[in-house]
Amino acid sequence: MGKFAELYTEEGLKMPKIPWDVYPRPMMKRDSFLCLNGEWDFSIKYGKEECIFEKITVPFSPETLLSGIEADIPEENYDSMVYRKSFSIDEGFDRGRILLHFGAVSNYAEITFNGKTVGIHRGAYDSFSFDVTSLVKKDNVIEVYAKNILNDKLLPYGKQSRKRGGMWYTPTSGIWQTVWLESVPLEYIKNIETYTDSNRVTVKAEGIDKGRVQVYTDNGTIEYEMNGGECVFEIESPRLWSPDDPYLYNFSVETETDRVESYFAFRTVEIKEKDGYKRILLNGKPIFFHGLLDQGYWSDGGMTPPSPESYAYDIEKMKSLGFNMLRKHIKIEPQQFYYDCDRLGMIVFQDMVNNGSYSFIRDTALPTVGWQNRSDKRMHRDNSTREMFVEGMEKTVKALKNHPCICCWTIFNEGWGQFCGTEMYGRLKALDDSRIIDTASGWFSKVESDVESKHVYFRKAKLKAGKKPLVLSEFGGYSYRVEGHIFNPDREYGYGKYKNRDEFARAFCELYKNEIIPLAKKGLCASVYTQVSDVEDETNGLLTFDRRVMKVTPEEFLPISEELKNCIE
Missing domain, CATH: 2.60.40.10 (Immunoglobulins)
Known part of the structure; x- marks a missing residue:
């Protein structure tokens, strides 16, 4: 990756031969599991040229350190990334049917099993599977022909960009979640x-x-x-x-x-008036949703954490500071993340993943200076793009709605891909009316939504509660670069820059004491600080990109979290 530092997490340095060798579906666990992660053959195919294979470690994308390749995948002027895996199946594994599962492949995949095409999948963030019962032998070969198509903006892409930098990140191409086999009886629980x-x-x-x-x-x-x-x-x-x-x-x-x-689990989320303000209630009681923006990127694994324990590490670190919520930002995680939030007690505000074009002037510059009250009906008018977004939203709700940790859905972020927000609100309510919906997080607000959602950077948060619960869904983003843990030595991206840890920690604590706590007393229901960790150029995390340093301590911040919690409970 050229000038960028090779930052390994502690877990990445201890990676086993077969990474992520844990059952990938804790919400529906069966005692049949054959993990196909680990060493695969990999090549980038150009036209009629013969493939030259090298070894890649799945489930890490070829751009990452942990893949063992750290490749620059070209724009789109190649036929495909080719993955190949040979493996054996023990006698007794087959219970009637054998299913081949992919946690996620970004973002187009054609799968062959023992030379026969078994299916095609489009989409970077959802799982898929194929019945390969009739094709299974003792010795088998899987081939995956994948492309990460980002230029046309049709498929949801999140923060992935071929022109990485600033708030846009290196793409995660190809296989990035667990590949596995499962055997089920002829009639089985689907x-x-x-x-x-x-x-x-x-x-x-x-x-x-x-x-x-x-x-x-x-x-x-x-x-x-x-x-x-x-x-x-x-x-x-x-x-x-x-x-x-x-x-x-x-x-x-x-x-x-x-x-x-x-x-x-039993839990309720609702909106009611308490003490003169519209509040979001958990189990019938108002709480302050004390949150952080969670991008879900790691220095050595990209969108794939180095190990299944990585999620719990982040969650427990943030809970040690008193946070009770993560806003999962335009990314859908493997089920392990949501399971860890369920069992450890971390509320999730879940974003849908954006597609459609991005315009700096339309989507960032003008709304930042206050131009937000405009209609979105004529935005992103391409029908194929709209249909693909709706399909992704429906898949996301179906995959995640059993998880009690998820209390809020965010449909659009800062106008990225936004269209017909009121209609999308109605569609989502029809899919799931048990959760709060933030239709347009921070930006074009002339739509139906359960909350008033604001983003505030560069200036003091001067907000006033109104007819809906007030949510500060992004703020802060203070930057502090920790020497030895900097991905890009040539760029620092954040909102307010601090030269040392003490200066950063003091400013971070004062931000809550001087702005967030007073606002919470006057109707603010939730806040989302940017962010859990540094990501590439962004050095505004509470953890470094490699997760080795936490920039503020529980001793410094936990008392502030307790004060914030107590001011509305």
Whole structure:
């Protein structure tokens, strides 16, 4: 990568031969799992030229240090990235069907199994699978022909850019999440959905008619019958999920031939007036949603954390400072992230991933100086782009809606790809009416939304609560570069620059004491500081890009978090 520093995380230096060798679907866990991560053959194919293969470590994209390649993938003037993996399957693995799963491939993939094409997938952030039962042998070969198509802006792309720099990041191309095999019976449980309301639980299982649901409580196991693929039951005096008590109810769904494990939680999110202000309530009580912007990038793995424990590390570090919320910024993570937030007690405000063109003048400069109250009906008018965004939104909700940690959906960020916000709000409410929706985070606000969402950089946050809950969905972004942990020595990107740790920590703490706490007392419901970690040129994180240094200590900031928490509870 030329002039950029090679920053390894501690976990990256200890990476095992098979990375991410953990079950990738904790929300629907089955006891069949063959991890195909690790060493694959890799080549970039140009026209009729013969492929020259080298070794790559999956699931890390070829641009990353941990891939072992650190390649510059060309614009789009190549046929494909070619991945190839040979592997064996033990006798006894096959239970009737064999499914080949991909956590995510950015952003176009054609898959062959033992020489036969089994499917094509478009999209960088969602999982997909194929039934390869009829093709499986003892010795097998998978080939993946992938491209990361970014120029036409049709597919959701998030922060990926061929012209990285500033707030845009090096692309994550090709395979970037776990590849694995699973064997299931001929008739199997395809998906689980859970719904909780008061003390009532509904469990729906796709692919089966009859079965048993076993719920594991502190007082023992309770069994219920499932009919028509559905089971409804009640839990007496349920224990509510919250950041302070992230209680999960474990359960299983079982048929004569199949069994999966999952979990659910009881928690509510609603908007009500309290003490003269519109507030967001968790479990019927107003809390301050004390959050951070979470980009989900690592110095050595790009969008892929170096290990499954990386998410918990970030979450626990931020909880040690008193934060109770992460705004997952225009990225969909592997399920491990949401599971860790569920079990550790970290609320998530989840962004949809943007597509469509970006204009610095339209989407950044003019709104920053206050030009935000405009219609979005004529923005991003290409029907294919709009349809692709809606498809991505629907897939995101289906994949993540069981997770209790997610309390808010963000549809559009700063006008990026924004169109017909009021219509998109209605579509999303129809998919999931149990969560708060921030339709237009920070920017073009002339749309239906559950909250008033503002971004404030460069100036003091002078906000006034109104008819909707007031959310400061981005602010801060103070920059402090830690020597020895700087990705780009030639550029520093942030909002306000500090030369040493003490100066940075003092300014960070004073920002909350002088602006956020007073605003919380006058109706502010949530704040999102930019950000969890440095990312490439951005040096405005509380952690360095390699996660080795935290720039502020719990001793300095936790008392401020407690004061913020107490001012509305």
